[in-house]
Amino acid sequence: MNIGNxxxxxxxxxxxxxxxxxxxxxxxxxxxxxxxxxYTTMQSGSTGLIRGVCILLFIFAPxxxxxxxxxxxxxxxxxxxxxxxxxxxxxxxxxxxxxxxxIILSLVVLFSISDIVSSGNHLLAGIFTKDQSGIxxxxxxxxxxxxxxxxxxxxxxxxxxxxxxxxLLSCALVILAISSILPNLANVSNLLxxxxxxxxxxxxxxxxxxxxxxxxxxxILGLWITSYQLMKERGI
Amino acid sequence: xxxxxEYANIAVLHLCNTxxxxxxxxxxxxxxxxxxxxxxxxxxxxxxGIHLLLGENGIGxxxxxxxxxxxxxxxxxxxxxxxxxxxRNPKNMINILxxxxxxxxxxxxxxSFAKRHAIFYPTFNxxxxxxxxxELNIDENYPMNKMSTGQRKxxxxxxxxxxxxxxxxxxxxxxxxxxxxxxxxxxxxxxxxSDDQTVIISTHSANDFQTLYDSLxxxxxxxxxxxxxxxxxxxxxxxxxxxxxxxDALYYERGLNGCTSIIExxxxxxxxxxxxxxxxxxxxxxNIRNILKK
Numbered sequence: 209m210n211i212g213n214x215x216x217x218x219x220x221x222x223x224x225x226x227x228x229x230x231x232x233x234x235x236x237x238x239x240x241x242x243x244x245x246x247y248t249t250m251q252s253g254s255t256g257l258i259r260g261v262c263i264l265l266f267i268f269a270p271x272x273x274x275x276x277x278x279x280x281x282x283x284x285x286x287x288x289x290x291x292x293x294x295x296x297x298x299x300x301x302x303x304x305x306x307x308x309x310x311i312i313l314s315l316v317v318l319f320s321i322s323d324i325v326s327s328g329n330h331l332l333a334g335i336f337t338k339d340q341s342g343i344x345x346x347x348x349x350x351x352x353x354x355x356x357x358x359x360x361x362x363x364x365x366x367x368x369x370x371x372x373x374x375x376l377l378s379c380a381l382v383i384l385a386i387s388s389i390l391p392n393l394a395n396v397s398n399l400l401x402x403x404x405x406x407x408x409x410x411x412x413x414x415x416x417x418x419x420x421x422x423x424x425x426x427x428i429l430g431l432w433i434t435s436y437q438l439m440k441e442r443g444i
Numbered sequence: 445x446x447x448x449x450e451y452a453n454i455a456v457l458h459l460c461n462t463x464x465x466x467x468x469x470x471x472x473x474x475x476x477x478x479x480x481x482x483x484x485x486x487x488x489x490x491x492x493g494i495h496l497l498l499g500e501n502g503i504g505x506x507x508x509x510x511x512x513x514x515x516x517x518x519x520x521x522x523x524x525x526x527x528x529x530x531x532r533n534p535k536n537m538i539n540i541l542x543x544x545x546x547x548x549x550x551x552x553x554x555x556s557f558a559k560r561h562a563i564f565y566p567t568f569n570x571x572x573x574x575x576x577x578x579e580l581n582i583d584e585n586y587p588m589n590k591m592s593t594g595q596r597k598x599x600x601x602x603x604x605x606x607x608x609x610x611x612x613x614x615x616x617x618x619x620x621x622x623x624x625x626x627x628x629x630x631x632x633x634x635x636x637x638s639d640d641q642t643v644i645i646s647t648h649s650a651n652d653f654q655t656l657y658d659s660l661x662x663x664x665x666x667x668x669x670x671x672x673x674x675x676x677x678x679x680x681x682x683x684x685x686x687x688x689x690x691x692d693a694l695y696y697e698r699g700l701n702g703c704t705s706i707i708e709x710x711x712x713x714x715x716x717x718x719x720x721x722x723x724x725x726x727x728x729x730x731n732i733r734n735i736l737k738k
Contacts, residue, residue: 213534220560223552275548279515283544286515289537289564440532443516 214294218301225302228273229310235265236314244322262311263346267372269307270299270357271364278361279444292440299439300432303354348424349375351431358438465526465539465610465642466491467512472521474511481519482507484667490642494633494656497646498723499663505646506545508663509613512644513542525611538565541609543600545616549589554582554599558606567608572636576602579628594620601629605636612643618652626652650719660719664727672736674717680735682709683718694732695725708735 218225239261246257265272275281288295352375356368469488475481482504499505510516512523514531522529528536550557554577562568577584580598588596597620604612618626630653637643644661645653660677662670681694685704689696693705704718706725725732 216563219563222560279510279544280546281548283515283542283547284561287513287537287540287542288561289534291534292532441517444510 213290214297217288217290217294217298220288221298225306228269228302229306231273232265232269232307232310233314235261236311237318240315240318240322258315259342262315263342266308266311266346267350267353268365268368269350270303270354271368273307274299274357276362276364277358277442277444282444286444293436296436296439299354303350348379348427351428351435355431355435355438358435358442464492464640466524467611467642468522468524468527469512470522470524472511472523473519474507474516475519478519482666483511486521486667486669488661488669488671490644490659490661492640492642493658494637494643494645494653495659495661496650496653496657496719497644497661497663498648498650498719501648503663503666505663506615509542509615509644509646513540513613515542538567539609540611540613541565541604541607542613543604543615543617545619546593547600549591549596551587551589553585553587554603555584557588558603561603562607565607565609569606569608572608573603573606576606576632576636579632580625594622594625597621598625598629602632605632608636608638608641610641612637612641614643614645616647617645618647618649630656650723654716654719657719660722662723662726664723670726670733670736677722677736678709678715678717679712680709680738681722681732682707682713682715683721694735695729697721697724706732 236258239258243255243257285295349372352371353368356371357364360367467488467490469486469490472483472486472488473481474483486508497505497508507516511518514537523531525531525536525539530536531540558568558573562570562573574584577599580602582595582599582602588599591599597617601614601617604614617629621629633643633653633656645657647653657674659671659673664670683704684690684693684707685702687702689698689703690705690707692707694707696703696705704721706721709715722732726736
């Protein structure tokens with residue numbers, strides 16, 4: 209990859225990237241304020257709302273923040289004299305580094321402020337707990353959204369939702385198949401949400417579980433390569 | 445198809461003495477619906493000069509420009525820019541500029557847009573850019589999304605011409621422009637375009653830059669392309685305006701001020717081509733085609 213080319217591309221899109229960071233911070237802050245309001249009025253922990261919004265934002269960011277690819281929106285972007293890999297890396301960095309980092313940093317700052325204001329009462333504590341099932345699911349579903357952006361021409365969000373449902377159903381079928389092979393594995397359903405914490409089965413079937421646990425790596429890499437190819441082949 | 449190929453070759457022979465910055469289209473086929481291609485087996489050779497691309501609505505002019513600049517991929521055939529086929533290679537892309545008829549308005553001024561966009565183009569001429577903006581009376585710091593369509597088009601034209609890329613594809617550059625701006629743009633095109641550059645202008649109002657073109661590319665029908673140089677056409681046919689149709693008229697049109705006829709130019713008389721009339725004549729008259737084929 210031509211790094212110089214990538215740097216020029218990042219400079220070209222700097223304003224747009226800043227806009228995305230700003231919108232992300234605004235969304236997280238608004239959700240945080242609503243959660244805080246719910247906590248103070250109902251005295252119930254409402255970290256679920258913040259978690260949900262953060263996860264949805266991470267999954268759907270490419271479809272939410274990018275404009276539909278067509279001749280009106282994308283002519284200038286398509287014709288920028290930068291390599292295809294530099295253009296892809298620009299998208300990748302935006303949605304796998306910049307947006308997630310912005311989400312995490314916004315949460316850290318907001319929680320720190322709320323801790324200072326509430327004199328260390330840890331309002332809404334619980335968002336950074338050990339239960340990372342939602343985050344794991346988001347990591348699995350986000351590449352679907354990333355690929356959908358380059359795959360579909362119209363109604364991207366709707367079609368992405370359908371794709372996600374198809375992926376989830378396929379995963380459920382795989383888990384059902386594994387459950388039928390390993391009936392003694394009590395927490396097999398955790399394979400999708402938290403595969404690293406699945407109890408090892410008997411030695412005879414350990415290969416199957418190992419395969420299932422490492423399945424996300426080729427799955428995610430495969431979707432990234434697919435999205436790159438789709439971007440490369442995409443016309444207006 | 446024979447007609448199309450013959451004309452493509454004649455035009456190349458007449459215009460491309462220096463063979464600089466050549467676009468070669470070979471057997472190009474493309475369709476949004478694969479069963480109904482818009483462009484079917486197109487062959488064209490275009491080299492340095494200013495070329496007019498003319499055709500009816502929906503015939504495929506913009507699609508051809510999209511294909512030529514790499515926005516779409518051909519279903520079949522090849523497009524070569526100076527013998528390079530990879531249109532999405534950055535080394536090729538810095539040589540090609542496509543100005544679409546309509547595009548999303550940036551929310552910054554033309555100057556700040558140029559500042560971040562022109563870094564990709566080593567041929568950008570900053571001085572020329574500011575001169576062009578001045579000539580077209582464009583406020584350099586006014587956001588483009590607040591400009592009128594015509595003003596935005598003028599700003600982008602001023603910028604596009606200052607990029608001085610070897611290949612320029614302009615889609616309807618005069619639409620939305622007022623009369624004064626049209627003549628300013630024509631002046632700018634004369635001053636800014638060098639002899640080495642290859643410029644294709646697609647338009648419906650062919651008479652806007654009538655004196656500017658070196659060659660004509662007419663999309664007469666889906667598979668019927670006419671391509672020839674202005675010099676060659678004016679040597680072979682003559683446009684005569686009289687009160688009545690000329691006795692040897694191959695084609696004529698009546699207007700409010702009389703009648704314009706197209707006749708064979710047997711005595712090498714100098715004349716100005718009425719491009720729009722020629723387009724209509726070629727679409728309806730086989731004799732004119734035969735004369736131009738000679």
